[in-house]
Amino acid sequence: MTSSVLxxxxxxxxxxxxxxxxxxxxxxxxxxxxRVINFAHGDLMMVGMYLTYFLFTQLGIDxxxxxxxxxxxxxxxxxxxxxxxINRIIGSLPQNQILLTIxxxxxxxxxxxxxxxxxxxxxxxxxxxxxxxxxxxxxxxPLALSFLITAVITLLLYWFFMKTDTGQAIRATAQDxxxxxxMGINVKRMSIIAFGLGASLAGTAGALISPTYYIFPQVGSxxxxxxxxxxxxxxxxxxxxxxxxGIIIGVVESVGAVTISSDWKDVLVFSIFLLVLLIKPAxxxxxxxx
Amino acid sequence: MFKQIAVVATVLALTIPGVSQASRVKLGxxxxxxGAEAPIGENLTNGAMMAVxxxxxKGIEVELVKEDDTGKPxxxxxxxxxxxxxxxxxxxxxxxxxxxxNAVASQADKYKVPQLIPAAAKEEITQKGFKYVFRLNAPxxxxxxxIMDAIMTQGKPQTIAYVYANTDFGISTVKTAQSYxxxxxxxxxxxxxxxxxxxxxxxxLSKIKSLNPDLIFMVSYEVDAITLMRQSKEIGVSPKAFxxxxxxxxxxxxxxxxxxxxxxxxxxQWTDDVNWPGAADFGKRYKAKFGKEPTYHAACxxxxxxxxxxxxxxxxxxxxxxxxxxxxxxxxxIMGDVKFVEYEKFTNQNRHEMLVQQIQAGxxxxxxxxxxATKKAIYxxxxx
Numbered sequence: 001m002t003s004s005v006l007x008x009x010x011x012x013x014x015x016x017x018x019x020x021x022x023x024x025x026x027x028x029x030x031x032x033x034x035r036v037i038n039f040a041h042g043d044l045m046m047v048g049m050y051l052t053y054f055l056f057t058q059l060g061i062d063x064x065x066x067x068x069x070x071x072x073x074x075x076x077x078x079x080x081x082x083x084x085x086i087n088r089i090i091g092s093l094p095q096n097q098i099l100l101t102i103x104x105x106x107x108x109x110x111x112x113x114x115x116x117x118x119x120x121x122x123x124x125x126x127x128x129x130x131x132x133x134x135x136x137x138x139x140x141x142p143l144a145l146s147f148l149i150t151a152v153i154t155l156l157l158y159w160f161f162m163k164t165d166t167g168q169a170i171r172a173t174a175q176d177x178x179x180x181x182x183m184g185i186n187v188k189r190m191s192i193i194a195f196g197l198g199a200s201l202a203g204t205a206g207a208l209i210s211p212t213y214y215i216f217p218q219v220g221s222x223x224x225x226x227x228x229x230x231x232x233x234x235x236x237x238x239x240x241x242x243x244x245x246g247i248i249i250g251v252v253e254s255v256g257a258v259t260i261s262s263d264w265k266d267v268l269v270f271s272i273f274l275l276v277l278l279i280k281p282a283x284x285x286x287x288x289x290x
Numbered sequence: 291m292f293k294q295i296a297v298v299a300t301v302l303a304l305t306i307p308g309v310s311q312a313s314r315v316k317l318g319x320x321x322x323x324x325g326a327e328a329p330i331g332e333n334l335t336n337g338a339m340m341a342v343x344x345x346x347x348k349g350i351e352v353e354l355v356k357e358d359d360t361g362k363p364x365x366x367x368x369x370x371x372x373x374x375x376x377x378x379x380x381x382x383x384x385x386x387x388x389x390x391x392n393a394v395a396s397q398a399d400k401y402k403v404p405q406l407i408p409a410a411a412k413e414e415i416t417q418k419g420f421k422y423v424f425r426l427n428a429p430x431x432x433x434x435x436x437i438m439d440a441i442m443t444q445g446k447p448q449t450i451a452y453v454y455a456n457t458d459f460g461i462s463t464v465k466t467a468q469s470y471x472x473x474x475x476x477x478x479x480x481x482x483x484x485x486x487x488x489x490x491x492x493x494x495l496s497k498i499k500s501l502n503p504d505l506i507f508m509v510s511y512e513v514d515a516i517t518l519m520r521q522s523k524e525i526g527v528s529p530k531a532f533x534x535x536x537x538x539x540x541x542x543x544x545x546x547x548x549x550x551x552x553x554x555x556x557x558x559q560w561t562d563d564v565n566w567p568g569a570a571d572f573g574k575r576y577k578a579k580f581g582k583e584p585t586y587h588a589a590c591x592x593x594x595x596x597x598x599x600x601x602x603x604x605x606x607x608x609x610x611x612x613x614x615x616x617x618x619x620x621x622x623x624i625m626g627d628v629k630f631v632e633y634e635k636f637t638n639q640n641r642h643e644m645l646v647q648q649i650q651a652g653x654x655x656x657x658x659x660x661x662x663a664t665k666k667a668i669y670x671x672x673x674x
Contacts, residue, residue, distance in 0.1 A: 005500045008525075009493035016490045118328040120513045122543060129520040129550055140492065140524050212520065213489050214513040218326065222487065254493040262494045263456050263483035 008137050009258045010251055015140065017250020018147040019209050023223055024230030024242035025154065026201030032174040032237030033194035034090055036097045040081075040105035041202050041227050042220025047108060048074055048203025049215045053121050056210075063123060063211045064145055070207045071200045078199025079192045086195060087188065105220065112217035121215040128211050146208035153204065154243055157197075161239065170194055174237060202227075229273055235286020244284055248272070315602045316353045318373035318403075319595065320366055320384035320394065323358035326487070327387055329512055330537070330587055331361075334386050334408065336580050337588035340572070341595035350603045352595075355379060359390045366390035367397060374401035380607035381406065383594045386587070388412035388430075388458040398422040404602075404613045408594035409559065409587050411536070412458045413466070416639040424616050424630050426594045427559050428642040430459065433535040434467030434507070437557040438474060440646040440658035444669035447504035447530055451480035453494065453518065454509035463509045463535050479503045486511060491518055495525045504530045510538040519550040523673070530670035531555055540647070540654070542583045548652050553671050555648050555657075559625070560586035563655075564645065564662045566626040583654075593625040 023045060030038045038044075048070055055066040085104060089097050130141040161167040172180040173190040181187050205223075213219075230249055234241025252272055256265035276284060319338055322331035335356070342352045355377045357369035366385045373379045374397075381404040385391050391410035398405040399420050407415065407423070411430040416423060441447060450471050454460035460483070468478060479501045482494050495518075498506065506529045510518060515538030522532070532554045538544060539556035562573025562584065572592065576584040598612075601619060605611035617638065621628040630638045646658035648667055655665035 002500055005493075005497050008496040012490065012492040012496075016492075113324070118324055119332075120329055120543065122513065122516060122547070124547060124549075129523040131524040131526075138496075138525050140521075209489065213517070216326075254490065257482075257493040258497045261482065262488070262491075263485065266485060 004136050005258055006255070009254045011137055011139060012143070013251035013254030014247055015143040015147045015250070016254065017247035018150040019205050019246075020226060020230055020250050021243040021246025022150050022153065022201055022205040022208070023227040024234065024246045025157070025239055026198040026205070027227045028231045028234065028237055028239060028242040029170075029194050029201070030198035031231065033170060034086065034191050036086060036090065037094075037101065037228070038195075038198065039098060039101040039224055040108060040220075041198070042222065042224030043105040043108040044074065044078065044199045044202040044220075045206040045223050046112060046215070046217065046220040047077065048206030049210050049219065050112060050116065050121075051203065052207040052210045053123055053215050056123055056125075063125065063207055064142075064149065067149060067204055067207050070203045074200040074203030075196040077203075079196040081199070082192045082195035087191065090191065105224070109217045109220055116217065118217060123210045123215065125211045140212065142211045149204075149208060153201070154239075157239065166190075166193065229269070232283055233273055233276055235283030238283070238285035241283055241285030313349050313603060314351045314353070315599060315607050316355065316377065316379045317595070317598055317602060318355050318357065318370070318377060318379040318382040318384075320357045320359050320369050320373070320382060320386075320390070321591075322361045322386050322390070323356070325360035325362070327361040327511065329543075330541070330585070331386055333585045333588040334384070334591035336576065337584065337591035338383065338595045340576065340579070340588075341592045341599065345596060345599045345603075348600075350599055352599050352603075354595075357384075359385050359387075361387055361390065363389045363393035367393050370394045370397055370403075370405075371401070374403045379403065380602035380605075380609060381598045381612050383408060383591070383598050386410065388415070388462070391415055392458065395420055395423045402609055402613075404598070404609060404616055406594045406598045406616065408590040410459075412462045413636075414462075416637055417635045419637050421638075422613055424638040424640075426597070426625065426628065426640050426642065427590050428644045429636070429639065430463040431466035431470070432642070432644045433463050433509075433557045435470045436644040436658070437507075437533050437535065437555055437646050438467070438470055438476075440555065440667065441505065441531055441533070441669070442474060443658070444667055445530065447476055449479045449501075449503040450476045450505040450507055451482070451498045451501060451503040451529075452478070452507050452509075453480075453482045453484065453491075453498070454507075455486045455511060455514060456483040457486060457511070459511075459537065460509040464507070467507055467535075476505070484514075486514060488514070489517070491521045492525060495521055495527050499525055499527045502529075505533055506531075507533045507535070508539070509535045512538045512541065513543070515539050515541075515544050516547055516550070519544075519547070519554065523550050526673075528671065528673050532671060533557075536586070540585055542585070545583075545649060545652065545654060551649050552652070553649060553668050555646055555667070558586045558645050558647055559642065560589040561645055561647055561654060561656045561662075562589075563664050564626075566624055567622055568624045572624045589624055593621075593623055593628070596623065597621055597628065 055061040131138040169185045230245040234245030253265045256268040359366035388410045407425040413429045416425045534556040601615040602612045647654045648657045657667040
């Protein structure tokens with residue numbers, strides 16, 4: 001195997017990892033603030049994918065441009081779900097929370113199946129299979145674009161959490177819900193914002209992956225698992241950790257496929273996952289709970 | 291209760307032959323109606339429904355009990371048990387996928403219910419000597435041999451790379467392809483199994499690109515075929531020919547992706563431009579009814595249900611007689627000549643002649659065998 005093949009694998013791994021990171025960051029924000037593991041995360045992504053599909057086929061809006069519409073729409077959708085359902089189970093037994101989010105996911109995917117049938121929807125843009133070359137390494141145009149958008153969103157998010165009052169309030173809620181409440185932070189509102197953010201990030205990931213992947217009602221389940229692995233790997237609740245986790249998974253999958261074999265890549269991913277958990281049980285960036 | 295009715299019906303059927311319900315027959319149809327394989331399953335359902343209509347025109351009223359296996363063998367098994375014991379069907383057509391058909395085949399002899407498999411390719415299904423299991427379509431070995439035969443008429447490829455889904459169909463097809471390629475003296479340079487539905491094949495494809503094989507042989511369902519070809523273009527993989535073994539490479543959706551699907555070869559059980567009786571007419575009627583091109587799955591399901599329906603009706607729904615009817619009969623229809631025979635390791639296997647098609651200018655054209663060809667093959671592959 002030549003070094004250019006390896007380089008190619010690393011670069012496409014990083015690019016794909018960027019989108020994985022976006023899914024993971026959404027999940028980690030929700031967990032951080034509410035201590036609820038959102039098993040409907042992949043299904044939220046699926047909703048974002050269908051949204052993108054219809055914006056493209058009905059209104060002719062380019063998938064990457066449509067992110068501007070997907071983000072607020074998914075934010076509102078997530079906020080409503082939080083207010084109506086998730087809010088009621090904050091602080092209750094974990095298994096109840098899991099059941100609720102799994103149930104919400106099932107309702108979403110099966111409603112999508114009822115409405116759009118189980119047919120695969122394929123979004124064909126003029127650049128779906130375009131690429132450009134840098135030093136003999138071909139870089140997928142849609143993937144590069146989505147990586148760029150992911151990077152911008154992640155930076156904005158970082159700024160939001162570090163610099164704005166609301167962002168700091170959310171962080172405070174994540175650190176200690178009761179203490180935050182005592183300090184006069186409206187934690188219920190923060191939860192709605194956090195879930196809204198998580199949903200819009202999942203939806204955005206769906207939108208970004210649409211031009212190169214395909215859309216069907218059950219598409220979410222595979223990504224829920226991936227998001228979960230990424231989040232745990234990076235440390236639950238850590239945004240930097242989830243970003244790192246996403247990129248690591250992307251690169252391991254891709255390099256694993258060229259060095260060993262493509263059907264072994266999942267084995268590799270989960271071996272690394274277990275290894276990290278053995279050495280650092282709280283995840284790469286996680287603070288061990290005290 | 292059901293048993294009593296069945297007994298009464300059997301007694302009636304035996305005592306008054308001829309007057310018995312020769313024109314009414316109850317059949318089971320197991321298919322993937324939901325789940326990941328549902329888009330291909332839909333073609334089978336459509337084909338089967340057309341067969342029911344056509345049988346009605348011939349005076350055979352088919353009561354079709356449809357069961358969904360969601361692509362899972364255990365669901366297919368329970369569906370079959372229900373059909374055999376509760377619905378008391380005369381015979382079963384299906385299931386679609388190799389894994390499901392294989393699971394059901396192991397039970398057909400136990401329940402003594404004739405099973406006719408329309409489109410599952412895994413070889414071993416008809417190699418275990420089951421008496422009640424029949425298969426209409428050609429098994430996996432033909433998917434690979436026919437397409438390599440077609441390529442050998444075009445040139446002398448030296449090397450081959452395999453990229454395939456790690457499903458029953460993928461693995462068994464590639465296994466036969468490997469031994470056939472070895473016989474032809476084509477050297478294997480890569481063997482890449484992948485997880486069905488994977489979003490990223492780029493690293494695998496760039497590895498293959500660096501090995502520069504003459505042929506790339508792919509076995510993929512549905513949209514994986516599109517993802518693979520999209521990323522092949524992206525990476526710039528350019529062999530002398532892309533070979534697709536049926537399934538995902540023969541769908542209307544794949545055809546619609548003009549940018550990436552042009553000049554891809556695929557083996558298929560059926561096309562609407564061969565001169566098998568009624569094939570063209572079936573294609574036309576199907577398009578009028580469902581608004582899209584029929585895939586070979588539709589034709590396979592149609593013909594399987596027609597054969598099962600006619601045979602079961604002629605034998606008044608008696609399972610053993612229907613089995614004998616399938617065993618001894620021969621048919622001529624949209625899939626050409628059909629006869630269930632023993633050869634090599636196979637039993638009750640129709641020696642169906644497969645075709646090779648190539649996408650040329652946004653259309654599937656039959657290019658092999660020569661007697662069915664509508665266009666000349668374009669070889670080697672050139673990326674525009």
